[in-house]
Amino acid sequence: MSDAWTQRKPTALLVLADGTVIEGDGIGAVGEALGEVCFNTSLTGYQEILTDPSYARQIVTFTFPHIGNVGANDEDIEDLVPDNNVGAVGAIFRAEVSAPSNYRSAGGLDAWLKKRGVVALSGVDTRALTALIRERGMPNAVLAHNPDGVFDIEALRAKAAGWSGLVGLDLAKDAASDRAEVWTEGPWVWNAGYGAGENPAYTIVAIDYGAKRNILRLMSGHGARVVIVPPTASAADVLQHDPDGIFLSNGPGDPAATGEYTVPVIRELARSGIPMFGICLGHQLLALALGGRTEKMHQGHHGANHPVKDFTTGKVEIVSMNHGFAVAADSLPAGVEETHVSLFDGTNCGLRMKDAPVFSVQHHPEASPGPQDSHYLFARFFEMIDAHRTRSAA
Numbered sequence: 001m002s003d004a005w006t007q008r009k010p011t012a013l014l015v016l017a018d019g020t021v022i023e024g025d026g027i028g029a030v031g032e033a034l035g036e037v038c039f040n041t042s043l044t045g046y047q048e049i050l051t052d053p054s055y056a057r058q059i060v061t062f063t064f065p066h067i068g069n070v071g072a073n074d075e076d077i078e079d080l081v082p083d084n085n086v087g088a089v090g091a092i093f094r095a096e097v098s099a100p101s102n103y104r105s106a107g108g109l110d111a112w113l114k115k116r117g118v119v120a121l122s123g124v125d126t127r128a129l130t131a132l133i134r135e136r137g138m139p140n141a142v143l144a145h146n147p148d149g150v151f152d153i154e155a156l157r158a159k160a161a162g163w164s165g166l167v168g169l170d171l172a173k174d175a176a177s178d179r180a181e182v183w184t185e186g187p188w189v190w191n192a193g194y195g196a197g198e199n200p201a202y203t204i205v206a207i208d209y210g211a212k213r214n215i216l217r218l219m220s221g222h223g224a225r226v227v228i229v230p231p232t233a234s235a236a237d238v239l240q241h242d243p244d245g246i247f248l249s250n251g252p253g254d255p256a257a258t259g260e261y262t263v264p265v266i267r268e269l270a271r272s273g274i275p276m277f278g279i280c281l282g283h284q285l286l287a288l289a290l291g292g293r294t295e296k297m298h299q300g301h302h303g304a305n306h307p308v309k310d311f312t313t314g315k316v317e318i319v320s321m322n323h324g325f326a327v328a329a330d331s332l333p334a335g336v337e338e339t340h341v342s343l344f345d346g347t348n349c350g351l352r353m354k355d356a357p358v359f360s361v362q363h364h365p366e367a368s369p370g371p372q373d374s375h376y377l378f379a380r381f382f383e384m385i386d387a388h389r390t391r392s393a394a
């Protein structure tokens, strides 16, 4: 599928496990990135997308043709630790990345990708690649960038074919491993100056499976002091902070694999009576803890324009999504209610416990990037906390 646009010698190749080779111009980091290739249909927010830790071991194809025009800056990064570089390992663009033009730009996308170690490919037919992913599912691949244009295609194919893929892979511990040093010094309180101030109204304990920054920013904006604990935290580790609410974060990898060590903890916390809210991986882990099942999707959901229906209000919201696994709605046991559904394919997008203040969603109410229709879910969480406090005080 070489692109008629670029007749010059390719300096980057995407080599799929089945031997398909897509040629183009290399940008960003020089080297090889191994991962699963997906497509993202967002029109804006490429920095937030590429720095979302949930994209670990993934290569993102941007369906929007012109990426890079607003450059790069230090603020639009979603990973909690800026130099950690957990997130997408590769990126694929239709058009050549042009010079940035935006008042917030601190430099070009190419240099930023290099600094972050993201291998990228431009000048390829992203529509054809997206059609291929829709037909065959998300392929494993190697994205290789060599400015001299020298590649051992067979070795790259063998590397892609030899990788067992995302299924069965726990990446939450990896995504959070850079925080290890912080955690040895005790609880890590999110204090990036986003709202809660001197006298926070709530303490939220967030279990960090690879959390996005805007989630913490929004909770802080609701007046919360957010204590971040590692993915391996026990129920006692969480409860020792006397939380008003417990948050289960988004994160990379296969929920079933991460569930092996998180399910018993979440099950215990879900029965503690303390309000609990989960997003994306947090939603999937909660479903597993309550007795449900997760499964790999064919092409996944990655974009900022997905319609979701909230059964509890009857309203439709346009949401941000990034997931390649989903909760099987028919696996939810009695006592757990499906609250949200994707209007694209009917897959599960939310649940709640009928007899406890515990709920979660598959999509990303924090957006970043994306529409803010689902911000109400944060308000719902804090209303639940207020109601719980009133009940406890009575």
Ligand SMILES: NC(=O)CC[C@H](N)C(=O)O
Pocket: 054, 249, 250, 251, 252, 253, 254, 255, 279, 280, 281, 282, 322, 323, 324, 325, 326
């Ligand atoms: N954004 C997320 O938390 C992603 C969850 C999970 N890794 C998936 O791909 O489905």
